[in-house]
Amino acid sequence: MTARPGAPAPAGTGAGAGEAPGPAAAAQAPGRPAVPQGLRRDAERFQWGSLALLVPSAALLAVLFIIPVVYAFYLGFTNLQLVGIHAVDWHFTGAENLRRLAGDQVFRYSMELTLAFIAGSVAGVVIIGLALAMLMQTALAPVRIVAGGIVIVAWMMPAITAGMTWYASTTAGGTFGTLLGLANSDFLHREPLLIVTLANIWSQTGFAMMVFGAALRNIPRDLLESAQIENASRPQRFARITLPLLRPTIVTTVLLITLISLANFGLIYVMTQGGPGNATDILPLYSYQQAFQFDNLAYGALIGNALVILCAIFGAIYVRASRSRA
Amino acid sequence: MPGLRFEHVWKLYGRQAPAVADLSLDIAEGEFLVLVGASGCGKTTSLRMLAGLERPSYGRIWMGGKDVTDIPPGRRDVSMVFQSYALYPNMTVYKNLAFGPRVRREPREHIRRRVEEVAEILGIGGLLDRHPGELSGGQRQRVALGRAMIREPSLFLMDEPLSNLDAALRVQMRAELIRLHKRLERTATVYVTHDQVEALTMGDRVAVLKDGSLLQVGTPAELYDAPATVYVATFIGSPAMNVIPGRLSIVGGRPRVACLGAEFEVPWPLRPGAAARDVLVGIRPDDLGPAARAPRGAVRIGGRTDVCEQTGIAIYATVNCPGAALVARLPRSPVPAANQPIEVAFDPRDVHLFDSRTQASIADRSHPALAGVASPAAAAPPGTTK
Ligand SMILES: Nc1ncnc2c1ncn2[C@@H]1O[C@H](COP(=O)(O)OP(=O)(O)OP(=O)(O)O)[C@@H](O)[C@H]1O
Ligand SMILES: [Mg+2]
Numbered sequence: 001m002t003a004r005p006g007a008p009a010p011a012g013t014g015a016g017a018g019e020a021p022g023p024a025a026a027a028q029a030p031g032r033p034a035v036p037q038g039l040r041r042d043a044e045r046f047q048w049g050s051l052a053l054l055v056p057s058a059a060l061l062a063v064l065f066i067i068p069v070v071y072a073f074y075l076g077f078t079n080l081q082l083v084g085i086h087a088v089d090w091h092f093t094g095a096e097n098l099r100r101l102a103g104d105q106v107f108r109y110s111m112e113l114t115l116a117f118i119a120g121s122v123a124g125v126v127i128i129g130l131a132l133a134m135l136m137q138t139a140l141a142p143v144r145i146v147a148g149g150i151v152i153v154a155w156m157m158p159a160i161t162a163g164m165t166w167y168a169s170t171t172a173g174g175t176f177g178t179l180l181g182l183a184n185s186d187f188l189h190r191e192p193l194l195i196v197t198l199a200n201i202w203s204q205t206g207f208a209m210m211v212f213g214a215a216l217r218n219i220p221r222d223l224l225e226s227a228q229i230e231n232a233s234r235p236q237r238f239a240r241i242t243l244p245l246l247r248p249t250i251v252t253t254v255l256l257i258t259l260i261s262l263a264n265f266g267l268i269y270v271m272t273q274g275g276p277g278n279a280t281d282i283l284p285l286y287s288y289q290q291a292f293q294f295d296n297l298a299y300g301a302l303i304g305n306a307l308v309i310l311c312a313i314f315g316a317i318y319v320r321a322s323r324s325r326a
Numbered sequence: 327m328p329g330l331r332f333e334h335v336w337k338l339y340g341r342q343a344p345a346v347a348d349l350s351l352d353i354a355e356g357e358f359l360v361l362v363g364a365s366g367c368g369k370t371t372s373l374r375m376l377a378g379l380e381r382p383s384y385g386r387i388w389m390g391g392k393d394v395t396d397i398p399p400g401r402r403d404v405s406m407v408f409q410s411y412a413l414y415p416n417m418t419v420y421k422n423l424a425f426g427p428r429v430r431r432e433p434r435e436h437i438r439r440r441v442e443e444v445a446e447i448l449g450i451g452g453l454l455d456r457h458p459g460e461l462s463g464g465q466r467q468r469v470a471l472g473r474a475m476i477r478e479p480s481l482f483l484m485d486e487p488l489s490n491l492d493a494a495l496r497v498q499m500r501a502e503l504i505r506l507h508k509r510l511e512r513t514a515t516v517y518v519t520h521d522q523v524e525a526l527t528m529g530d531r532v533a534v535l536k537d538g539s540l541l542q543v544g545t546p547a548e549l550y551d552a553p554a555t556v557y558v559a560t561f562i563g564s565p566a567m568n569v570i571p572g573r574l575s576i577v578g579g580r581p582r583v584a585c586l587g588a589e590f591e592v593p594w595p596l597r598p599g600a601a602a603r604d605v606l607v608g609i610r611p612d613d614l615g616p617a618a619r620a621p622r623g624a625v626r627i628g629g630r631t632d633v634c635e636q637t638g639i640a641i642y643a644t645v646n647c648p649g650a651a652l653v654a655r656l657p658r659s660p661v662p663a664a665n666q667p668i669e670v671a672f673d674p675r676d677v678h679l680f681d682s683r684t685q686a687s688i689a690d691r692s693h694p695a696l697a698g699v700a701s702p703a704a705a706a707p708p709g710t711t712k
Pocket of ligand 2: 369371409485
C-alpha cells in the first residue's frame, strides 16, 4: 500500500481498491467450477505399514497386560483358593461368586468407602494443588523455591514412609495431638477415613501443583490483563478465564489422581490395614484381604474386576468431560 | 483540567536499555494522539503504563488531574485494544464482546443491543457464534476493536488496531474510529500505528518515539513541514525524505547551501547561532520533480534514472546523481526507461536543513520565508502548513 502524506484523506487508497473486484470476480460469476468427485487426496487412510510398527508394543501389551487381565477376569468366576484343596483342584463356578458378592455387606461398604475416599482425595488434591500453584505464581522466587521444594518432596516420598509419618503423627501421643495439646487423642482411630484421605491428599498435592503450575504459565498474560482493564474482580477473572482455560488440565489431573489414589494401596495398608474394623477398607484393600488373608483368590479377583470396571467408568466420564466444550 | 500527563516517566527492564526514557507528554481531554516509532521503541510499553498494566520505574502518570501512578487498571476507566488482540479463546465472539458489560452487570437486553450494534459497525455480525480460533486474522482484530468500542471510557488505548485489515476495510474502520472519537467528546485516544496515512490523517497530534525517548510531538502538518530532527524527517512521510550532505555558508547575512554541485540560497531564517558548517539537506520526493515543469528559481540537478516505483497516480523514480541517489516524483507517464539522463528540480523553499553533527533542524521552517534575518525564538502558530 502506498501512503502519501501529501495527499491525505481516504482517497489515497483508491488506486488499488478500485481494481480489486474486477476481472477475477467476472470470471467467477457465471457458475462456479464444479467440485471434483472421487477419492480425495487429503482423505484419512489406513496405512498398512503402521501394522508392522505396532507389532512390538502390541505383543508386549498382550503378554504383560491383556492376557493377565483377561485371565484375572476369568479367575473371578472360579473357586480358586490360595491354600487348601481348591488351590490345586479348582474349576469354573459360573455366577456363584457374583451371588456371593451381591450379598456381601462388606463389599457394599467398601464400595462406599472407595467413592468417598476418591471424591475427597480428588477434591482436596485439585483444590489445594490449584491454590498452591496460583500462590506460587505470585510468590517471590525464594518463597517459591522453598515451598515448592517441600511440596514436591512430599510427593516423591515412598508410600510406606508417608504412611508411617502420618501414622506416627495422628495416633495417640502423635505429633498433631501433642502440638494441639491433646496428647491422648487418637485421631486416626476416631476419624480413620478422613485421616487416610488427608494423608493421600498430602502425598498427591505436589504432583497436581506442578501440573497446574505449568498450565497456568501457559495462559497468555494479556487475557487476564484485558479482563483487569475491564475491572473484572479477581474471582471473576478466575471463574471466567483461568478456570475455563485450565479445564482440560483439570480433567486430566482428576483422572490421574483417581487412578493414583486407587493404586496408593501401600499408604492405607501401612496406616490402618483397612481398619479399624472395616472403616478404611477401600476396594483395593478388600480385594487384597480376600485374596491373601482369607485365601479366597478367586473372590479377591472378582473384587479386583469390580475395581477395574469402576476405573473404566471414571475414565469414560472424564473423557466425555474433557471433550465437551464450556 | 488536564487530560493526561506523562511526567518524566521511565520504564526499565532488567539491564537492557530503557524501554521508555524520560517521557514527558501532555494529552488533552478529547485529543486523538498518535504514537509512532520504529519497532521496539516503547510504544506498547507507554500504552501499558497508561492502562496501569505496567508500573513506571520512575516518574508519575496523571489522568484528569489525579495521580494514577499507583491506581490499578480496572479503576482507570480506560479500554484497550491489545496488539496481540487478547481475545478469550474459550468464549464466542458474542461473549468476548459482552465480557466487559457483563462484568459491570449491565442489563442483559442492553448488552445484546450494544453487541449487535458494534458487531454491525465492524462487519462481524455473522460471526457472533464462533470462537476466536475459527476466525481470520482481520476478523479477530475487529473483535478486539469491538471489545474496546463497546464501552464509553474516558481513554481509549489502541495498539495498532487496524494493522491486519485490508486496504478498503482499513479506510472504512479509520472513518468509524474517527466518528466514534468525535462522538465521545471528552474521551482521549492514544493510538499506536505503523501506518503513515493513519498517523497523519487521524491524529490531532503525532508523537514520534525513538529508543524510548520522545523526539517530537506536534500536529501532523508540523511534523511533516518542520521535522525537528533527521530521524523524524525520514520517519514521517512516504517515500522517505532524501537526505544529502551539504555545506552551509553565510554570505552577506544570508544562508547559502552547496550540495550536489548546486548552490542556492535558503529562504528560511536559521535558528539562532547558526554559522557555516556541514549540514544535511532534506528534500521530500514529493518536492522533487522533473526540471521541465519547475518554476523559475528552482534548483536543477542532473542524473540518470534507476528504479521506478509506479503508484498509480505518480511514479517515484530513483535518480542517480553524482554523489547521491535521490527519489523524485514524476508524472505517471511516460514511464522513464532505466539509465536515462534526466534533470530534476526543487524549490529552495522546500528544503529542510539539519546540523550534520547533532542531526537537529537548523532552518526555522515554522516561520514564513523572510529575508535572511536570524529568527526570534518565538513559538510557531500551530497548524502552519506550507
Ligand atoms: N516484559 C518485557 N521484558 C523485557 N523487555 C521488554 C518487555 N516488554 C518490552 N520490552 C522491551 O522494551 C522495548 C519496547 O518494547 P515495546 O513493546 O514497547 O515496543 P513497541 O514500540 O510497541 O514495538 P512494536 O512496534 O514492535 O510493537 C523493546 O526493546 C522490548 O524488547
Ligand atoms: Mg508494540
